[in-house]
Amino acid sequence: MIEKPHLVPLPAALPPVYELLERVVDIYGYVSVDTNRYSVPERFVGQSVTVYKYADAIHIRRRSAEIATHPRLIGQRDARYTVAEHHPTPVRANRTPALEQQLLRGHHPSLERYAAALKQRAHGRGLRALRRLLEIKRTYPEGPFLAAVEQALQFGPFDLGHLETLVVRQVGGDFFDLDASGDDDA
Numbered sequence: 001m002i003e004k005p006h007l008v009p010l011p012a013a014l015p016p017v018y019e020l021l022e023r024v025v026d027i028y029g030y031v032s033v034d035t036n037r038y039s040v041p042e043r044f045v046g047q048s049v050t051v052y053k054y055a056d057a058i059h060i061r062r063r064s065a066e067i068a069t070h071p072r073l074i075g076q077r078d079a080r081y082t083v084a085e086h087h088p089t090p091v092r093a094n095r096t097p098a099l100e101q102q103l104l105r106g107h108h109p110s111l112e113r114y115a116a117a118l119k120q121r122a123h124g125r126g127l128r129a130l131r132r133l134l135e136i137k138r139t140y141p142e143g144p145f146l147a148a149v150e151q152a153l154q155f156g157p158f159d160l161g162h163l164e165t166l167v168v169r170q171v172g173g174d175f176f177d178l179d180a181s182g183d184d185d186a
Contacts, residue, residue: 016054016055017054017055018052018053018054018059019052019053020050020051020052020053021033021050021051021052021053022048022049022050022051023048023049023050023051023060024046024047024048024049025040025044025045025046025047025049026045027045027046028045029041029042029044029045029086029087030080030082031049031051031060033051033053033058034053035077035078036073036076036077036078036079036080036081037079037080037081038058038060038068038070038080038081039068039070039080039081039082039083039086039087040060040067040068040086041067041068041085041086042086042087042088044062044067047062048062049061049062049067050062053072054072055072056071056072056074057069057070057071057072058070058071058072068083068086070083108146108149110146110149110150110153111137111146111149113153114133114149114152114153114158115130115133117153117158118130118133118158118160121158129160132160133160133163136160136163136164136167140167140168140171141171143170144167144170144171145167145170147170148163148166148167148169148170149163151166152166
């Protein structure tokens with residue numbers, strides 16, 4: 001009777017009973033409870049988590065934050081419960097040559113048309129072709145390079161080796177006197 005003033009009434013509903021388990025998320029992004037596996041977001045692979053095993057549910061927490069909730073697989077063995085958001089399907093990175101196109105864009109309309117045509121004719125190797133075009137553009141002077149691009153657009157050589165040959169011919173004509181008439185006579 002001495003403790004009666006210190007007693008508090010019981011809650012109207014008793015809290016659910018659970019079993020507390022410690023698990024490490026496996027390399028596939030799952031924790032194992034009673035031979036069944038439950039998914040966890042992949043970023044928690046290799047980390048310790050706390051599993052609350054209720055009569056009808058599995059709650060998985062990491063540092064007091066709930067990271068996954070699953071219905072409990074009762075009467076099953078070696079089953080797996082996966083939430084799609086926990087293990088997203090890898091998406092292949094966009095392989096469009098965006099950077100190369102941006103570097104070639106805005107310099108000259110002929111260069112933009114040539115780059116677009118080159119990419120279209122590259123048959124899956126557009127990125128490599130645009131990188132090579134960008135390398136040629138950076139290597140040679142702008143005037144001879146653009147003259148060669150315009151000539152290539154007019155006559156259609158979309159082989160970058162031929163384009164570079166055209167550029168070298170333009171450069172040779174601009175910077176060297178290739179006239180073989182008479183300088184050797186002196």
